[in-house]
Amino acid sequence: MTLQQTTERAAAEPRTPGRDPAPLLPDRRPARVLGTPAADAVDPALLRELHRHLVVGRRFNEQATALTRQGRLAVYPSSRGQEACQVAAALALRPRDWLFPTYRDTLAVVARGVDPVETLTLLRGDWHTGYDPVEHRVAPLCTPLATHLPHAVGLAHAARLSGDDLVALALTGDGGTSEGDFHEALTFAGVTRAPVVFLVQNNGYAISVPLAKQTAAPTLAHKGVGYGVPGVQVDGNDVVAVHGVLSAAVERARSGGGPTLVEALTYRLDAHTNADDAARYRSDDEVERWRAEDPVTRLETHLRAAGLLDEETGRQALAAAETMAADLRRRVAEEPAVDPMELFAHVYATPTAQLGEQRARLAAELRAEAGSR
Amino acid sequence: MTSRGTTMAEALNTALRHALRDDPAVHVMGEDVGTLGGVFRITDGLAAEFGDARCADTPLAESGILGTAVGMAMYGLRPVVEMQFDAFAYPAFEQLVSHVAKMRNRTRGRLPLPLTIRVPYGGGIGGVEHHSDSSEGYYLHTPGLHVVTPATVGDAYGLLRRAIASDDPVVFLEPKRRYWTKEDWSPDGPAAPVPPIGRAVLRRPGTDAVLITYGPSLPVCLEAADAAREEGLDVGVLDLRSLVPFDDETVCAAVRATGRAVVVHEASGFGGAGAEIAARVGERCFHHLEAPVRRVTGLDVPYPAPLLERHHLPGVDRVLDAVRDLQWPSATRARHGGEPYAVGA
Numbered sequence A: 001m002t003l004q005q006t007t008e009r010a011a012a013e014p015r016t017p018g019r020d021p022a023p024l025l026p027d028r029r030p031a032r033v034l035g036t037p038a039a040d041a042v043d044p045a046l047l048r049e050l051h052r053h054l055v056v057g058r059r060f061n062e063q064a065t066a067l068t069r070q071g072r073l074a075v076y077p078s079s080r081g082q083e084a085c086q087v088a089a090a091l092a093l094r095p096r097d098w099l100f101p102t103y104r105d106t107l108a109v110v111a112r113g114v115d116p117v118e119t120l121t122l123l124r125g126d127w128h129t130g131y132d133p134v135e136h137r138v139a140p141l142c143t144p145l146a147t148h149l150p151h152a153v154g155l156a157h158a159a160r161l162s163g164d165d166l167v168a169l170a171l172t173g174d175g176g177t178s179e180g181d182f183h184e185a186l187t188f189a190g191v192t193r194a195p196v197v198f199l200v201q202n203n204g205y206a207i208s209v210p211l212a213k214q215t216a217a218p219t220l221a222h223k224g225v226g227y228g229v230p231g232v233q234v235d236g237n238d239v240v241a242v243h244g245v246l247s248a249a250v251e252r253a254r255s256g257g258g259p260t261l262v263e264a265l266t267y268r269l270d271a272h273t274n275a276d277d278a279a280r281y282r283s284d285d286e287v288e289r290w291r292a293e294d295p296v297t298r299l300e301t302h303l304r305a306a307g308l309l310d311e312e313t314g315r316q317a318l319a320a321a322e323t324m325a326a327d328l329r330r331r332v333a334e335e336p337a338v339d340p341m342e343l344f345a346h347v348y349a350t351p352t353a354q355l356g357e358q359r360a361r362l363a364a365e366l367r368a369e370a371g372s373r
Numbered sequence B: 001m002t003s004r005g006t007t008m009a010e011a012l013n014t015a016l017r018h019a020l021r022d023d024p025a026v027h028v029m030g031e032d033v034g035t036l037g038g039v040f041r042i043t044d045g046l047a048a049e050f051g052d053a054r055c056a057d058t059p060l061a062e063s064g065i066l067g068t069a070v071g072m073a074m075y076g077l078r079p080v081v082e083m084q085f086d087a088f089a090y091p092a093f094e095q096l097v098s099h100v101a102k103m104r105n106r107t108r109g110r111l112p113l114p115l116t117i118r119v120p121y122g123g124g125i126g127g128v129e130h131h132s133d134s135s136e137g138y139y140l141h142t143p144g145l146h147v148v149t150p151a152t153v154g155d156a157y158g159l160l161r162r163a164i165a166s167d168d169p170v171v172f173l174e175p176k177r178r179y180w181t182k183e184d185w186s187p188d189g190p191a192a193p194v195p196p197i198g199r200a201v202l203r204r205p206g207t208d209a210v211l212i213t214y215g216p217s218l219p220v221c222l223e224a225a226d227a228a229r230e231e232g233l234d235v236g237v238l239d240l241r242s243l244v245p246f247d248d249e250t251v252c253a254a255v256r257a258t259g260r261a262v263v264v265h266e267a268s269g270f271g272g273a274g275a276e277i278a279a280r281v282g283e284r285c286f287h288h289l290e291a292p293v294r295r296v297t298g299l300d301v302p303y304p305a306p307l308l309e310r311h312h313l314p315g316v317d318r319v320l321d322a323v324r325d326l327q328w329p330s331a332t333r334a335r336h337g338g339e340p341y342a343v344g345a
């Protein structure tokens, strides 16, 4: 429906007619593919691609966490255990689509094709965003929770107004769905019918706070209903299911079907970040139970049973992972070059006179510093 | 003031119309801006002329409005957001501070946000609470934003055109009690050239002292300068027009020429724009100053109820008192018939 039509309808019907919420409600059980007959119908090439990304992604998480211990990264919010969501999010998009990640989603950004070192710039401390968002069509990693969700709606809405068929996929955590901007984003998405998909990675915790203290909603997918946005729940450790659900939602959005809210049930196996002590709020037993649901293992179990994971395929995936990790180690070991003068370069299109003065002062300080060395 | 003429509201409306006409990327959005034309009618007729996609009524959620506009700007559009009132822009504060102001910087210049946020601000309209805030202090303290406020009809048009054309985000503060004042102005008239953002203008020359002001306080200062003239003091009035970027050069030139300055604004004084201006003038013009820079501002109280607001707002008398307090030499006092002006603050 165009905005014009929306307005005409609104004028004719001053109050919304009660719409049947049934089509918006999530199914009672999360969507699954692995371990069901549907798995046999999936294209083996897709399965292998997902597998390679999962193996590389797992290695990326482990390597990045290791880099924090070596002081090479200031902090790393790991997505170990959530790789299925990360990989599926990146692979569900076409090159012209946009991804809106959070601090948790570096792997999704890397899986989309952004250089790992550029992706980790924020966490390395040499600037905030290291990659070119416009070139890669990946918004900056967002830290203020849920505040990037309206951006995804706006970008998707603008594209639609411009006759451009791109889709925006925005990521958030379970905790983020309590933030006002989550609700405002869904409100705007519902009203504008913007081609946007929201993926909630429900890993059960917002730092230490479990979901039961976060919300009384039946499921997070139900949160779409109040905004006229259909909700879908998916097994977040089943990469094939997440990929299928997201791809369907993305293509629905592209063809004018409007927004979708997807809730993926998953778990982060690592602490919130390397600086967090997860033992203070969750038990080893719980972690063990989720380890048994490891997304990488689950795909490999299926691939083996289907005869799709021969030794050579497995070796190639591992080799790709090691190459990525070695490259990351080597490049992150180099001290990043920072230019203090750049502090003034990107505040305004043209620096103000006041910034010019401050720039000159800092330049003088640096000259004095160099002279006294 | 002529009875025929153009109001500031009409000039702003014309600026929006011309911006929509000249650049298909421009999109106006906000609460009630479509069919109604905005609660102050600044967007009157725009939806009818350009369609409700170019001038869009949004859901009632300020953070969502500004956040959506950020996304639209990321795509390459040039959104012009209307916040309905000063105090109702606060829900959008996080978007403004964490994203609008920082996006260019966070992305090393790769994602500039050409977006204008129009905010009717200030008091003096007898509004009930939450309708009269002077919120400029929050914005000018945030690097990455431009903060612009017109005081005249011509500037309302010219500065809004500049703001919309700017590749930086501009918080455009509209002095709502000036909306209905008329001036003899037309966009095609000889006085129409559009002033660049960041330039203050001397509205009235004066050799004895200068009143530094902006937005809703300009008429108060002009009136105070007239009254001072009757007391034999030649007081100039400087209209800043833009708080960020700040025009140190013009401000300092005016202060050096007179040696005495009073800063006037409606917002509360403590930690406000006037404090910054007085400090800057002190740092730059100390040896030219004959007296400390005085501030005449709103009281440090939450914005008062309508029947009390006149005690809060800087009026002509308070401005005159501050001028009289500028440590005039006895010769000047003699010129005023030996009237004993108080010395010091």
Ligand SMILES: Cc1ncc(C[n+]2csc(CCOP(=O)(O)OP(=O)(O)O)c2C)c(N)n1
Pocket: A104, A143, A144, A145, A172, A173, A174, A175, A176, A177, A203, A205, A206, A207, A272
């Ligand atoms: C507006 C805001 N408030 C608080 C924080 C601090 N914080 C960072 S991550 C986090 C938990 C987020 O939980 P969730 O949305 O479930 O995502 P997860 O970290 O589990 O991926 C908090 C409270 C923040 N980044 N932004």
Ligand SMILES: [Mg+2]
Pocket: A173, A174, A175, A201, A202, A203, A204, A205, A206, A207
């Ligand atoms: Mg979480």
